[in-house]
Amino acid sequence: xxxxxxxxxxxxxxxxxxxxxxxxxxxxxxxxxxxxxxxxxxxxxxxxxxxxxxxxxxxxxxxxxxxxxxxxxxxxxxxxxxxxxxxxxxxxxxxxxxxxxxxxxxxxxxxxxxxxxxxxxxxxxxxxxxxxxxxxxxxxxxxxxxxxxxxxxxxxxxxxxxxxxxxxxxxxxxxxxxxxxxxxxxxxxxxxxxxxxxxxxxxxxxxxxxxxxxxxxxxxxxxxxxxxxxxxxxxxxxxxxxxxxxxxxxxxxxxxxxxxxxxxxxxxxxxxxxxxxxxxxxxxxxxxxxxxxxxxxxxxxxxxxxxxxxxxxxxxxxxxxxxxxxxxxxxxxxxxxxxxxxxxxxxxxxxxxx
Amino acid sequence: xxxxxxxxxxxxxxxxxxxxxxxxxxxxxxxxxxxxxxxxxxxxxxxxxxxxxxxxxxxxxxxxxxxxxxxxxxxxxxxxxxxxxxxxxxxxxxxxxxxxxxxxxxxxxxxxxxxxxxxxxxxxxxxxxxxxxxxxxxxxxxxxxxxxxxxxxxxxxxxxxxxxxxxxxxxxxxxxxxxxxxxxxxxxxxxxxxxxxxxxxxxxxxxxxxxxxxxxxxxxxxxxxxxxxxxxxxxxxxxxxxxxxxxxxxxxxxxxxxxxxxxxxxxxxxxxxxxxxxxxxxxxxxxxxxxxxxxxxxxxxxxxxxxxxxxxxxxxxxxxxxxxxxxxxxxxxxxxxxxxxxxxxxxxxxxxxxxxxxxxxxxxxxxxxxxxxxxxxxxxxxxxxxxxxxxxxxxxxxxxxxxxxxxxxxxxxxxxxxxxxxxxxxxxxxxxxxxxxxxxxxxxxxxxxxxxxxxxxxxxxxxxxxxxxxxxxxxxxxxxxxxxxxxxxxxxxxxxxxxxxxxxxxxxxxxxxxxxxxxxxxxxxxxxxxxxxxxxxxxxxxxxxxxxxxxxxxxxxxxxxxxxxxxxxxxxxxxxxxxxxxxxxxxxxxxxxxxxxxxxxxxxxx
Numbered sequence: 001x002x003x004x005x006x007x008x009x010x011x012x013x014x015x016x017x018x019x020x021x022x023x024x025x026x027x028x029x030x031x032x033x034x035x036x037x038x039x040x041x042x043x044x045x046x047x048x049x050x051x052x053x054x055x056x057x058x059x060x061x062x063x064x065x066x067x068x069x070x071x072x073x074x075x076x077x078x079x080x081x082x083x084x085x086x087x088x089x090x091x092x093x094x095x096x097x098x099x100x101x102x103x104x105x106x107x108x109x110x111x112x113x114x115x116x117x118x119x120x121x122x123x124x125x126x127x128x129x130x131x132x133x134x135x136x137x138x139x140x141x142x143x144x145x146x147x148x149x150x151x152x153x154x155x156x157x158x159x160x161x162x163x164x165x166x167x168x169x170x171x172x173x174x175x176x177x178x179x180x181x182x183x184x185x186x187x188x189x190x191x192x193x194x195x196x197x198x199x200x201x202x203x204x205x206x207x208x209x210x211x212x213x214x215x216x217x218x219x220x221x222x223x224x225x226x227x228x229x230x231x232x233x234x235x236x237x238x239x240x241x242x243x244x245x246x247x248x249x250x251x252x253x254x255x256x257x258x259x260x261x262x263x264x265x266x267x268x269x270x271x272x273x274x275x276x277x278x279x280x281x282x283x284x285x286x287x288x289x290x291x292x293x294x295x296x297x298x299x300x301x302x303x304x305x306x307x308x309x310x311x312x313x314x315x316x317x318x319x320x321x322x323x324x325x326x327x328x329x330x331x332x333x334x335x336x337x338x339x340x341x342x343x344x345x346x347x348x349x350x351x352x353x354x
Numbered sequence: 355x356x357x358x359x360x361x362x363x364x365x366x367x368x369x370x371x372x373x374x375x376x377x378x379x380x381x382x383x384x385x386x387x388x389x390x391x392x393x394x395x396x397x398x399x400x401x402x403x404x405x406x407x408x409x410x411x412x413x414x415x416x417x418x419x420x421x422x423x424x425x426x427x428x429x430x431x432x433x434x435x436x437x438x439x440x441x442x443x444x445x446x447x448x449x450x451x452x453x454x455x456x457x458x459x460x461x462x463x464x465x466x467x468x469x470x471x472x473x474x475x476x477x478x479x480x481x482x483x484x485x486x487x488x489x490x491x492x493x494x495x496x497x498x499x500x501x502x503x504x505x506x507x508x509x510x511x512x513x514x515x516x517x518x519x520x521x522x523x524x525x526x527x528x529x530x531x532x533x534x535x536x537x538x539x540x541x542x543x544x545x546x547x548x549x550x551x552x553x554x555x556x557x558x559x560x561x562x563x564x565x566x567x568x569x570x571x572x573x574x575x576x577x578x579x580x581x582x583x584x585x586x587x588x589x590x591x592x593x594x595x596x597x598x599x600x601x602x603x604x605x606x607x608x609x610x611x612x613x614x615x616x617x618x619x620x621x622x623x624x625x626x627x628x629x630x631x632x633x634x635x636x637x638x639x640x641x642x643x644x645x646x647x648x649x650x651x652x653x654x655x656x657x658x659x660x661x662x663x664x665x666x667x668x669x670x671x672x673x674x675x676x677x678x679x680x681x682x683x684x685x686x687x688x689x690x691x692x693x694x695x696x697x698x699x700x701x702x703x704x705x706x707x708x709x710x711x712x713x714x715x716x717x718x719x720x721x722x723x724x725x726x727x728x729x730x731x732x733x734x735x736x737x738x739x740x741x742x743x744x745x746x747x748x749x750x751x752x753x754x755x756x757x758x759x760x761x762x763x764x765x766x767x768x769x770x771x772x773x774x775x776x777x778x779x780x781x782x783x784x785x786x787x788x789x790x791x792x793x794x795x796x797x798x799x800x801x802x803x804x805x806x807x808x809x810x811x812x813x814x815x816x817x818x819x820x821x822x823x824x825x826x827x828x829x830x831x832x833x834x835x836x837x838x839x840x841x842x843x844x845x846x847x848x849x850x851x852x853x854x855x856x857x858x859x860x861x862x863x864x865x866x867x868x869x870x871x872x873x874x875x876x877x878x879x880x881x882x883x884x885x886x887x888x889x890x891x892x893x894x895x896x897x898x899x900x901x902x903x904x905x906x907x908x909x910x911x912x913x914x915x916x917x918x919x920x921x922x923x924x925x926x927x928x929x930x931x932x933x934x935x936x937x938x939x940x941x942x943x944x945x946x947x948x949x950x951x952x953x954x955x956x957x958x959x960x
Contacts, residue, residue, distance in 0.1 A: 339717035
């Protein structure tokens with residue numbers, strides 16, 4: 001039986017592909033299917049990771065190191081992480097996988113019409129972005145990567161992050177075994193503004209609101225908590241901005257002038273204290289939020305970016321979406337209470353109801 | 355319910371000083387309307403707020419009937435008819451000519467439970483038979499207005515007419531006194547009708563609002579209001595008719611008569627010159643009954659006449675609409691927009707709820723929409739149509755008194771209390787009958803002169819939004835429903851006493867604008883409003899509609915999201931903040947302010 005291909009266009013993936021390509025890639029495929037704007041790209045399967053581990057002969061080493069980890073013992077986690085990471089970093093990416101990445105990258109370059117387009121290389125672990133375990137933020141993404149060789153290296157770096165101390169500790173804590181990881185490779189969105197939106201107010205649970213956090217540059221600053229983002233609460237129903245808190249945003253992540261990676265920079269004085277989104281942008285975000293919610297049938301936490309110099313709505317891209325967890329309990333609606341009984345109770349006649 | 359303990363304070367009503375030159379203001383009002391020493395211990399511990407929503411200006415002695423009778427009626431329905439469990443009626447006191455009110459709570463749980471049973475039966479009966487009862491109410495109200503319009507004030511002649519001598523017509527002294535008593539009785543009945551459905555109507559609405567907020571915690575209040583109100587709004591009908599007439603004027607080519615600066619009489623004269631102009635005037639005549647019974651103000655003062663009394667406002671509005679039509683503007687759009695938006699909001703919000711909540715939402719929305727026409731219509735029939743006609747009837751009694759020298763002018767009748775007018779009529783009829791020398795002509799004019807001067811001086815004074823104790827919580831449904839006075843609002847008033855650079859109120863219509871303020875304390879000043887200004891007033895009336903096409907935002911002292919300013923601003927898509935408590939006293943005309951109708955804040959920029 002021939003080994004299935006290790007790469008697949010993101011647009012071809014669906015939720016069912018999650019075991020083979022990881023949660024993030026599958027979710028991106030679903031977003032595309034729901035006609036939500038997602039930067040084009042391809043996914044690398046968990047099989048590629050397994051091939052890498054197998055060919056490098058690392059199975060035994062990984063199992064042995066992990067068996068010495070005691071949950072809650074930080075030192076044991078750090079020791080195992082260090083040993084496994086070192087071994088992986090010096091192992092070669094198998095040639096067939098490398099070739100496949102190069103071919104998919106070349107196709108992406110054709111699509112973009114650029115010879116070596118910058119891409120984001122993002123972890124797509126099993127269980128990540130799943131509805132039960134929110135694995136977010138523990139695995140690495142590499143931004144602004146150019147050239148097939150660098151992409152393959154970034155893919156390996158993503159794999160390595162599967163054995164970073166936080167990820168090992170997390171799996172030990174939840175009892176997850178046999179880690180594996182897919183990777184998503186997407187054309188880079190040169191974000192002028194980026195952030196997170198919730199398809200409800202995550203604080204009050206109000207389903208008629210979209211909550212938006214936004215700051216200048218790439219999303220790292222918001223996700224990493226390095227700036228206090230501008231905070232908007234927008235009515236889905238009318239699009240009006242119900243609450244707006246503009247904060248001073250003094251740092252942003254921008255592409256490195258050298259052409260590889262993203263760097264932290266000071267936000268120019270004149271942009272720091274002003275709102276980073278205007279009415280048009282909020283309108284586009286609310287629309288996308290509503291589409292995501294419709295497509296997924298539950299409240300979603302959506303990372304997004306608005307590309308520089310593209311204009312809206314074309315410049316707006318969704319980077320990922322995952323279910324909102326930990327929403328406040330909604331007021332239970334008393335069953336079978338008539339409208340009249342409710343009115344009576346408004347007048348203070350609640351205590352004598354039969 | 356709010357749990358925060360009250361912060362800040364209000365002045366004691368007993369320590370509020372009489373403004374210089376206003377000594378003796380108390381004589382305008384009944385003995386029981388004052389903060390007196392006998393009740394001091396109790397009154398000082400109660401929470402009293404300035405009812406600037408209904409009484410933004412010092413009360414003329416006669417107009418105080420709109421306090422006494424209104425609260426007789428409100429108390430009767432709330433306390434004695436429906437037995438609203440936790441609340442009896444509203445007490446009032448007069449301070450430097452301004453009206454402060456306070457609710458009487460029921461605190462004994464047993465009594466509340468007992469009242470709850472009666473309330474369920476009685477209010478239940480009303481809700482159950484709403485359409486039928488409301489239909490009967492309209493008939494009753496229309497008959498009352500017809501009776502008022504038929505009421506004639508007899509004249510006094512040298513000799514009684516032949517019908518008295520040769521027929522069985524009653525003598526004039528009986529007829530005049532009877533007419534006056536009937537006028538007072540009609541006022542009693544109007545106020546009785548005014549409050550019959552009011553609490554229940556607002557109650558249904560507030561219940562719907564609470565349900566929305568339980569499931570959609572961030573829903574703006576104005577969206578709730580928009581879902582309920584809106585389609586065929588009686589109070590907008592007069593202006594809608596003017597829009598129609600404006601279009602007709604253009605279509606039939608008579609619009610040239612409407613020249614800025616012309617008086618209504620001059621415009622009529624120009625129209626009467628052509629056949630099509632005369633046809634247009636006939637159409638206008640048809641619209642006048644009933645729509646020109648719209649009041650120029652909120653009705654509770656004698657000087658707020660109707661459009662019939664003062665056609666300046668509707669004619670200015672016609673001129674404005676014609677100008678807009680000539681400029682190619684679509685003047686009907688806002689109303690259509692309100693109608694579609696109302697249904698869109700209801701279906702979109704409804705779709706966001708789970709099945710149980712959806713059921714309650716749909717039922718309460720339907721109930722609110724059922725009761726809402728009353729909420730609007732009572733305003734038009736009672737406050738505008740009846741009252742403006744009724745003041746004119748009282749004016750006729752003033753004319754009789756003036757004719758016989760008891761008053762210098764018929765308008766002066768409003769400087770006497772209703773009982774003093776009775777007394778003056780009594781003496782007039784006595785001395786007219788006897789042919790003796792009346793005391794009235796030397797007695798009343800100095801009193802009138804003094805009171806007019808007092809009212810002018812009292813108008814300069816700015817009342818504090820509240821006096822007495824800061825309450826821990828506002829539980830009275832009437833205060834919350836009718837005045838929008840909530841615990842949160844009252845606490846904000848108490849804290850704001852010191853710093854006036856930022857005012858907070860109820861966000862009533864979304865949007866943010868900066869501009870120049872125009873403070874309007876009296877309807878006679880609305881002609882001063884300039885294009886692009888921000889209207890700052892105690893409360894507006896729908897009769898002010900024409901100026902809403904000029905202004906860019908509105909701020910009021912009192913009122914909730916269902917207040918007229920709020921409704922009109924949403925109609926015109928202007929930002930509005932209502933219920934700020936003190937906008938007219940903190941802001942001056944010409945000052946730059948920022949109005950945030952989404953957040954409910956007003957910032958004084960200079």
